[in-house]
Amino acid sequence: MTSTLEHRMTTTLEHVATLAARAGGSVVRQVRSVLEPGALPTAGAAVEPASRWLVVTVYRERAEIDTGNLPAPLAEYGDEIEVLVREAADAKGTELGARLRTPPPSGISGAAAKVRGDDPRAKLRSALRRAKQLLEVGEVLKVDPVPHGKRSATPGGLVLEAVTRRADREGVL
Template identity: 40%
Template structure:
């Protein structure tokens, strides 16, 4: 590869990386991030998702702080359960540093949606294996442990 071609390839990669970081760090332009709906697809009919008009326990704990919608999932593949915080969330609370520190209030909504899905489908909240299957004394185990601790409510690896 010639020097000019290598330089162009490196610059293109750096530009793509910078654009990806900018997109992650900045709030979306189409809507304030606190107004976004977060959703899960539950493998049961809509009548079972909100029995007696009440949401499942993990979502019910938020009280009036959440808006909740239920509708059939596309392709007759269960039910889509969606929630969002009423009144929105400030851009500071949803910034990249807040997400990494686990201080984004939407993380609790995501956790509640995952737990509600688990309760509706299995009757219990599924927990990861304890003790974990990775060993902290290995390099790979330390990396997995670090990533799991830093997940900040964003799911399980």
């Protein structure tokens, strides 16, 4: 009897979670359509790749960035990405953008990929940041280890370690 009840509760919770995810996605799409009118295709418009542009501003002149000879982190993607190079606003450097040609996974599989650290957009975002550093500085900068030894395993220290490990992939909010 208990296993049947547990099964029903699990099934119900899974159903509720699925409905909540769909509702959340719908809300996000509605908000995006208001905040970023060009981000979603309109009815009858040509469908572009599902991946949005990821853009960084590089403090270099437009002429100094050769799309045929991209830095290694972006060049490794080959034909998997589209690259955009244009002058930044107020002539303050150059915008370097990239997006995946194939749509990243969505729904539960997309969320699972993010949790596992396999999100293709996060990997592209990291490659774009590394390319920016190579173009500006000539090397990829890393966080130095703690100079005075190992941190104690406090809750704050564990959170800091986790954020530092993920910072190169997704940035710190």
